[in-house]
Amino acid sequence: MKNDESWDQEGSMNIKLFGFVLALLELAAGDAIAKEGSDQYPNGAENWLAGVAPPPGNYFLNYFGHYGGSLHNGNGDKVPDASLSTWFNAFRLIHINEMRILGGNYGVHIIVPIVHQRMKLGDHDSVIGLGDITISPFGLNWHLGNWHWVAALDIRLPTGQYKAGNPGKSIGANYWSIEPLFAVSWLSEKGWEISSKFMYNIKSKNKEFRLGIGEPKMDYASGDELHIDFLVGKRFGLWGVGLSGYYLKQTTIDKLDGQAISPTLDPWSPGRKGEVFAIGPSVSYNSPTGTMFIAQWQHEMHVKNRFQGYTAWLKLIMPF
Template sequence: MKLNKLWAALALASLAVGGAHAKEGGDQYPNGAETWLAGALPPPGNYFLNYFGYYSGDLVDGSGKKVPGAGVDAWFNAFRFVQITEHKILGGNWGWHVIVPLVHQDVALGQGSKSQFGLGDITVNPFVLSWHAKNWHWAAALDINLPVGAYKEGDPRQSIGANYWSVEPIFAVTYLGDTGWEVSAKFMYNIKSSNKDFRPALGAPKMKYESGDEFHMDYLVGKRFGPWGVGLSGYYLKQTTNDKLDGQTIGVGPGGIWSEGRKGEVFAIGPTVSYTTKGGVHFTGQWNRETSAENRFEGDKFILKLIMPL
């Protein structure tokens, strides 16, 4: 089946660009969101977190070259509530969280651009365990992403949600040195269901699109000086299974711009700063520049984050 190159660029990969926390390239997680203290969950209590981010990027093909006329600008604000309890499971404190994002996106294709604003895909996690031992802190969890964001069949420019469920096992670890150094990483594996309402273009018949599963991680190396901290942070994503259309692996795209299975990959790095008040309110800011992208968007991401005990 021959598809218009620019529609294949976004539609074939189910590239809803808003979704949970302004995902790019079909992500239901805002890569790079958890860097400082990624594995050091707070003590028992209730916490509010707010994430504000902006992303701008161009779509790139399987060779890392830009697809003409295909780009995205998006901002998001995600509200997160976390409760860590005194209840112990396997020696770790049990907790849970929920994340509700609002998203505005502007997606451009050769036919023009369209803007959309609304609720993105919501994330719930009924199972979070966290442990602490001297300088080491670690956590295990299971995120569930709910397809509640707006989805427009045949037009990814108007789609905020991904229109599929996904589950994501998580392991995060943080080392806090006695001299102020911190090394943190959060490892995730996203397992996706299929999108049964996929249309390659407006008016085309429905098909079943299966986006490939992905390994991805956030990371940080930083140094604290009193209440301030500075460092380098970023993320890496590697798609591990092929995209499929009606059960068949996606082949090389129109004009040979996509690789077999359309597996995405990207690496990002950039500066970050943190500040913690005497009352325990934690602020972070970061800029991540994406490089070495294939079969997905490549651009710049800015995230401001607030952690506040209630």
């Protein structure tokens, strides 16, 4: 058991953190959809052909859309006066090389997001600018009959604007992260597709964290996360319809100066972890020239310690 003095100290810290830190960690980040501070990857971005890398060459992808949602706490309850509305556009370049390693073609990519964010945490704040850039220096892809695989390593850079103590003016997460990933697609002769992308995000510390403007700097360590994009769909000629979505589960707790952050006012809570599941309709069109268009809407549910809302997407895939 902890003594009364330690309870008062930790309890006081948790009370202060509960209203602010939770919101700050759920602030818009430097990813394409700019939803959560602990997310630099735009969850749900990869669906149709997620595990199917194109033939050797150069490709341009564009992700455009909107996210809107309200903050939910560790019990899944809505936090009053805490909401987010974000427009985003991310540019992605992919190069697939003729070179083979372990039987798979070698590839690299870069993603550059631009974000316009409007956040309400009591007051309204808005900001527009560059988000956190993603690079992948190493990726391999394989094809065998109806099965297709991709394995790669993504590195996310803290290039987005970050204002310590002011989440409404922050786009970037202000930490580095690495993310090993594996994507797989099964395509049947009858037009059915099942695709999934499995990712594990490992983050460095944010050493510029502040509880408020003018407060002293602290080290914030966001927990690691397992997240999965998925799609089940059916093609009819050049068109495809299906359901796409994502699941995210935080696997380690958030820590502030090495101390676990409670998701409630209980200082003995096991720690704050985020979770979300989203699903919605998706439509694709493959033009005769090889350009692919995707439109989708994803609704979030079963949310803890994150914003809960929806994402509307338009995605373009084009060889050049």
